Amino acid sequence: MKQKQKTLAERNAVTAKIMLAPLLTVLLVLGIFPGIYLVWTSLTDLQMNNxxxxxxxxxxxxxxxVTDSSIFGSALLKTLLFCLAALPIQFVLGYVIAKFFMAAVDMKGTGFLRTVYMFPLMITPLSVGLFWNYLLNPRVGAVNFLLQSANLPLQEWLSDSSTAFPCIIGIYLWQWTPYVAMLIQAGLLSIPGELYESARADGAGLLHITKSIDLPMLKKVLGISAILSLVQIVQTFELVLATTNGGPGTSTLVSAYAIYRDAFKYFQNGRACAEAVVLMVITTAISQVLAKYVLKEED
Amino acid sequence: MKRTLCLVLALCVMTATACGGKPASPEVGDSNTAEGSGTEANVDQDNLDAPAVDENTGELFSTSSEQAEAYQAFAAELSGKYAGKSLNIVTVSDPWLSGMKEIITEFEALTGCTVYISDLGYDACYSKEVLIASQKSNEADVFIYDYPWIGALSESLLPLNDSLTDHKALVNYEDFFAVGQAGSTWDENILGLPFAPYFTMLTYNTDLFEKAGIEKAPATVEELKEAAAALTSESTAGIALNNQSGTCVGQAYFEWIYNFGGKAFESCYPGSDDYYADMTPCLTSEESLSVVRFFKDMLQYEGSGALNMAWNERFSAFATGNAAIMSPWITDIMPLDDTEQSLVSECYATAPAVCAEGVKQHTPVGGYSMGVSRYAAESDLAVDFMLWFTSPETAYKFIGAGGLPARYSLIYDPELCSQYSYYSTLQQVVDTSFCAFRPQIPESFEIMDTIGQYIGLYLDDSMELEQAMKTAEEEVTKLLEDAGYTVNR
Known part of the structure; x- marks a missing residue:
């Protein structure tokens, strides 16, 4: 009789399993199944139109x-280049903006400024692409109009392979730097003010404060932001769709757009899934390295 | 470990989700040209509610008395026939859609059914139709498809040969443009009825032509080059061509190759017995190289932004008077009369697409047909809708609502000819037009994109012409071989 009675801990464990079941089901259906299906499809020659x-x-x-002179290979390199070029600028700018808002917290109009600088985050990437496509139009765009007003040479922007990719990076930075700035600002707010006061009392300058206080204290925030930004860059697709369609030539053909093209324009679904798996593995590996480094102390 | 698992799962989901008149100046133009007139941009709402009546005779528009009787009987039969039923249509959201929707309300009132329209951008519509077809889903009853899609959808479209035989008088199939019939037929099965064919036409700014002293529309490639050179100024581009890398310039290549006397594939050319019998690519032929060289030669007359020029930008450049010549689809000619969209409504004209000296002119044609899904939940309703919508009577009304002509009777109708001046250009090109200029096979878009990618690299000075076209040819050859086509290396 005694053996049949469950302890409180056992009863709680059962309850916990029941409570967790819906979440696990959702995770299974939305997370694990698509992942397995993705890998399975990558091992087939599936073409939706065949x-x-x-x-x-x-x-x-x-x-x-690996063996073909695959455009996906160059798209992967392009994405890597995108990360290497965008991430450092994004973090430096994000840090500067965050520090500015920390310093200008009591200044008039800061609230308005903060709203304005957050504005790009509220727009969908597709709209951002269309918006910048018009601004950078060599013939009727506002950017060339400003250059003309200043007697500077006009640029082809998105029509020239030497400027198109930097333009894409620039548009990405315009939209997503505020996001990193916001995360960094949240991190800065958690640093005790006494540390800055002591540092200043010891005569530390801005660079020294950045190196000795901000960067070590923001290590986790920066690491997590880097992972999120990395994923965001890897997923950059709508921006390219709305501005250059991967051109001129293949100068802005990034991996997410290449996967979309193979899957939904060419209907080479098996190949597209293989590309998605490769991209996923690479992104996971890089994220893992970053996560291991950033979250080391917690382990 | 848990963290690793969560990260992998999150990335898994994210990565999986990663995988579109008025008489113009009479001094310019010749017998080959047609000058601007009002069309789809100004939807004539009165026309929608009124029957398609000939103003002179007071009779309903029809192709013959026999056809008119058949239509009346068919309409009577349809009355209330599908009360409570629903019809699902998947279509692209092209400019004629609003007019189509208006006309569909009449069909709903007549039959009692409810029509649901799923309208999507070009790529999304193609993807959705292919997906529905591959799943054998009854989600759609009617597919509206572009001619190159027919190969990919052929297994999923209901052959209409028997239905058309049963309704011979009503349909008057021979009245459809021959090019539309060809574009809707696959392996001798009629898989759809054309209702919105898109012809390409040379379109030019008559004011700018007059100022430059050019008296007639160019008919040959050399004349086009000379005209573009003469029309180019600091403020105006001589010509606007679709040069954007990928599908855009890839499609432009197919639009021009036949009028340069070449062909993209060994047996795919106007008049061929079997377009797809020998799919050996001919991308490195002299004619093919001439087309791509021509694109590059013309860049000097196209002004800034030329390498990113796509359909919308081309229309916008011409409609704002910033470009003197374009060679667009008919759907980009129709809005030129709308003064809200165009600054050239008073001063444009059309002419047949140009061709190289000594080459027979072939007008590239795309455009839409409607077909019935094999897996339709309401196939009878879908067939009746298609017969009703493409009948001469409804087709006439469709034009009043912003639609396009797909029948000979319409482009030779005096009333319509007086309203739409580009019909005279249509009359000139309708029987020399070519619907398979983009191959109608499932690999069509990948081929166009691949060729367009390498043309883009050449236009951008990233690759030599011969190398670009040779590489494109190798990739297209492999693609076609892998897909099982006959290719002779």
């Missing part, structure tokens, strides 16, 4: 990515 496709072809799609 009824006789869908055959299991082992690793052929992956081998093709």
């Amino acid at each position: 009824a006789s496709s869908g055959n299991f072809i082992w690793l052929s799609n992956y081998l093709a990515l």
Whole structure:
């Protein structure tokens, strides 16, 4: 009789499992299943517009990515270049903006300024792309109009392969730097004011404060922001769709757009899934390295 | 470990989700040209509620008395026939859609059914139709499809040969443009009825032509080059061409290759017995290289932003008077009469697309047909809708609502000819037009994109012409070989 009675802890464990079941189901349906299906599809020759496709072809799609003069390979490199170029600028600018708002907290109009600088975050990337496409239009765009007014040479911007990719990076930074700035500002707010007071009392300058207080204290925030920004760059797709469609040539063909093109324009779904898996593995690996480094102390 | 798992799952989901008149100046133009007139941009609402009546005879528009009787009987049969039922249409959201929706309300009133329209951008519509077809879903009863999609949808569209035989008098199938019939037929099965064909036409600014002293529309490539050079100034581009890398310039290549006397694939050319019998790419032929060289030569007359010029930008450049010539789809000609969209409504004219010296002119044609899904939940209703909508009577009203002509009877109708001056250009090109200028096979868009990608690299000075086209040819060859087409290396 005694053996059949469950302890409070056991009863709680059962309750916990029941309570967790819906969440786990959602996770299974929305997270694990699509992941498994993605990997499975990458091992087939599935073409949505071909009824006789869908055959299991082992690793052929992956081998093709390595052996063919694959455009996806150059798209991956382009995405890597995007990360290397955008992330440092994004973090430096984000830090400067966050410090500015920390310093100007009592200044009049700061609230308004903060709202304005957060504005790009509220716009969908597709709208941002269309908006900048008009601004950078060499013929009727406002940017060239300003250059003309200042007697500076007009630029082709999105029509020239030497300027198109920097433009894409610039538009990305315009939209997403406030996001990093916001995270950094939240991190700065958690640093005790006494540390700054002591540092100043010891005669520390801005650079010294940045190096000795802000960066070490913001390590986790910066690490998490870097992971989120990395994922955001890897997912950059609408911006390219609305501005250059990957051109001129292949100068702005980033990996997410290449995957979209293969999956939904060419209907090479097996190949697109293989590309998505490769991208996922690379992104996960980089994120893991970052996470391991940033969250080391917690472990 | 848990953190790793969560991160992998989150990235998994994110990555998986990652994988569109008025008489112009009479001094300019010749017998080959047609000058601007009002069309779809100004939807004639009165026309929608009134029957398609000929103003002179007072009779309903029809192609013959037999056809008119068949229509009356068909309309009577439809009355209340589908009360309580619903019809699902998947379509692109092109400019004629608003007119189509207006006309559909009449069909709903006549039959008692409810029509649901899922309208999407070009790529999204193609994806959705292919997806519905591959899933054999009954989500859609009617597919509106562009001619190149027919290969991908052929297994999922209901052959209409028997239905058309049963309604021979009503449909008057021979009245549809031959090019529309060809574009809607696959392996001798009629898989749809054309209702919105898009012809490309040379369109030019008559004021700028007059100022430059050019008296007639260019008919050959050389004349086009000379005209573009003469029309180019600091403020105006001589010509606006679609140069944006990828599908855009890839499609432009297919629009021009046949009028340069070339062909993209060995057996795919106007008049071929079987377009897809031998799909060996001919991208490095002299004619092919001439087309791409022509694109680059013309850049000097196109002004800033030329390399990112796509359909909308081209229209905008011409409609604002910033470009003197373009060679657009008919749907980009129709809004030129709308003074809210165009500054050139008083001063443009159309002419057949130019061709190289000594080459027979072929007008590239795309455009839309409607077909019935094999898996339709309401296939009878879908077939009846299609017969009703494409009948001469409704087609006439569709034009009044902003639609396009798909029948000979319409472009030779005196009343319509007096309203839409570009019909005279249509009359000149309708029987020499070519619907398979973009191959109607599932790989069509990948081919266009691949070719367009390499043309883009050449236009951008990133690659030599021969190298670009050779690489494009190799990639397209491999693509076609992998897909099982006959390709001779």
